[in-house]
Amino acid sequence: MQRKAPASVATAARRAALIYERFTGHYADEARRVTVPVPKAAAEIGTCDGILYTTVRDGKTEHYKHEFAAHDKPLLAVSPDGRQLLLIGGHYRFTARGIVDRSDRKE
Numbered sequence: 001m002q003r004k005a006p007a008s009v010a011t012a013a014r015r016a017a018l019i020y021e022r023f024t025g026h027y028a029d030e031a032r033r034v035t036v037p038v039p040k041a042a043a044e045i046g047t048c049d050g051i052l053y054t055t056v057r058d059g060k061t062e063h064y065k066h067e068f069a070a071h072d073k074p075l076l077a078v079s080p081d082g083r084q085l086l087l088i089g090g091h092y093r094f095t096a097r098g099i100v101d102r103s104d105r106k107e
Contacts, residue, residue, distance in 0.1 A: 009033075022096035025058040042077035042086055049073065051099065064098055072101035 017028035050067040068074070074090025091102035 019094060023094070023098065024056065026056070037079075037084065039079040039084060039086075041080055042088075043080070045076045045078055047073040048076040048087055048090070066099040068092065068099075069101040069103040072103055 013031055017031065020026070020028045048068060050065060052063070052065050054061065054063050056062070068090065072091040074087040074092070077086040077088055078084065079086070093100050
């Protein structure tokens, strides 16, 4: 099995901008580079049942609550210093609708 070559930074930035635009309804007119540290180890906490988040969508502040379907839940883990939460695996995607479980998608 051949692995895909990693996407260039520019390609990854374009893909991230497209997700942002589709979800928020706003043009991604500003980009900035961020460093996302990947810990060498993590403590498994349990499954993530859901996520609450707030964002501006189509010019209006919206509050969202997503409860993962039983078979779609990601693993919740934490970095060794306790400062970074990680969602590992799970069967979901982030789309123009927000977080969508596999069980909610037509495949």
